[in-house]
Amino acid sequence: MSNAKSRHFQLQRLADGVYAAVASEGGYAICNAGIVDTGDRTIVFDTFISLNAAKDLLRVAKRLTPQNVIRVVNSHYHSDHVRGNQVFPPDVDILSTATTLEGIAHEEPEEIEWEREDIPKAIVDTKSKLRLEKDPKRRRELVLSIVYYEAIMKSLPKLKTRLPNITFEGDLMMHGTRRQVELLSLSGHTASDLVLYLPDEKIVFMGDLLFVNMHPYLVGGSPERWRKSLRKIGKLEVQTLVPGHGPVGKPSDLSLVDQYIQTLESIARNMVKMGKSPEAVSLQPVPPPFDNWYSSLEGIFAMNLDFLYKYANQEAQRAHWTAELTST
Numbered sequence: 187m188s189n190a191k192s193r194h195f196q197l198q199r200l201a202d203g204v205y206a207a208v209a210s211e212g213g214y215a216i217c218n219a220g221i222v223d224t225g226d227r228t229i230v231f232d233t234f235i236s237l238n239a240a241k242d243l244l245r246v247a248k249r250l251t252p253q254n255v256i257r258v259v260n261s262h263y264h265s266d267h268v269r270g271n272q273v274f275p276p277d278v279d280i281l282s283t284a285t286t287l288e289g290i291a292h293e294e295p296e297e298i299e300w301e302r303e304d305i306p307k308a309i310v311d312t313k314s315k316l317r318l319e320k321d322p323k324r325r326r327e328l329v330l331s332i333v334y335y336e337a338i339m340k341s342l343p344k345l346k347t348r349l350p351n352i353t354f355e356g357d358l359m360m361h362g363t364r365r366q367v368e369l370l371s372l373s374g375h376t377a378s379d380l381v382l383y384l385p386d387e388k389i390v391f392m393g394d395l396l397f398v399n400m401h402p403y404l405v406g407g408s409p410e411r412w413r414k415s416l417r418k419i420g421k422l423e424v425q426t427l428v429p430g431h432g433p434v435g436k437p438s439d440l441s442l443v444d445q446y447i448q449t450l451e452s453i454a455r456n457m458v459k460m461g462k463s464p465e466a467v468s469l470q471p472v473p474p475p476f477d478n479w480y481s482s483l484e485g486i487f488a489m490n491l492d493f494l495y496k497y498a499n500q501e502a503q504r505a506h507w508t509a510e511l512t513s514t
C-alpha cells in the first residue's frame with residue numbers, strides 16, 4: 187500500500203471502506219479528512235489547507251476505491267478544510283451547506299490577502315520566539331505554528347478558490363450501494379458545521395466541532411450552539427469520532443470539549459463580574475485537565491478566553507439594560 191502513504195497524513199482504517207486521514211505533526215494537511223466508500227461513490231470529507239497534501243488525499247482516495255466516482259464534502263468554511271478543493275478534477279462535485287459556500291466566498295479573498303501580507307513576517311517572528319523559548323510544550327506549539335504558516339505560504343502562489351457546486355440546507359442522506367451516509371447540519375464552531383455520520387458503523391466525522399487533546403477554536407462561533415451540537419451527537423451513541431484536529435477519539439472526548447467550553451465561559455464571566463480588564467485575559471493560566479492540551483497555532487487558549495470575555499461582557503450589559511428597562 188505504498189501508494190496510500192503521504193508525509194502529510196496517516197491513513198487510519200476505521201471499518202471496511204472507511205478511513206480517517208489524520209494530519210501528521212510537521213506535515214501540511216493541518217486538519218483531518220475522511221475517505222468513505224459508499225459502494226458506488228467515494229466521499230472525501232474535507233480537503234486540507236495545502237494543495238500538496240490535497241493531491242495526496244486525492245491519490246489515496248483513487249487508490250483505495252479506483253472504480254468509484256469521487257464526491258467532496260466541505261464540513262465548514264475555514265480555510266484549513268477547503269483549500270484543497272481545487273486539486274480535485276472539475277467533474278468532481280463539491281457539496282456543502284449554502285451557509286458554508288457563502289462563508290468561503292466571503293472570507294477567503296480577505297484572508298488570502300491578509301496571509302500574503304502578514305504571514306512572511308509571522309514566520310520570522312515565530313522563529314525568533316522559538317530561538318529564545320526553553321519550555322518544550324511552548325516550543326512544540328511554536329514549531330507547529332511555523333509549519334502551519336509554511337503550509338499556507340507554499341500553496342498561496344497557486345491558490346484559486348474553488349467553491350462547492352452543490353449546496354443544501356438541513357441534513358442530506360446518501361443511500362450508497364454499500365452503506366448509508368448522513369450529513370447532519372449542526373453549528374457552534376461556525377454558523378454551519380456538517381458532520382458525516384455512518385449509522386451502521388457508529389462512526390462520525392466531526393469536522394471542527396470536535397478537537398481531541400487540543401484546544402478547540404471557539405472564536406467567531408457560538409458556545410451555546412456548540413454545546414447543543416455536542417449533546418445531539420452524544421445521543422447518536424457513536425463509538426468512533428474523527429475530530430477536525432487531533433487523533434481519532436471516543437465518546438468521552440465530546441464531554442471534554444463541552445467541559446472546556448463551560449470552564450472557559452465561567453472563567454470569563456467571573457473576570458467580568460470582578461471588573462477585570464481585557465488585558466488580564468493573557469495572564470490566565472490554562473486550567474486542568476486542559477493544561478496538557480496543545481494548539482496547532484500558538485495562543486488559541488488566550489484567543490478563546492478573550493472571545494468569551496467579550497461575549498460575557500455583552501451578556502452582562504444586556505442583563506443590566508434589561509434590569510434598567512423593567513425597573514422604569
Ligand SMILES: [Zn+2]
Binds near residue numbers: 262394403
Ligand atoms: Zn474550523
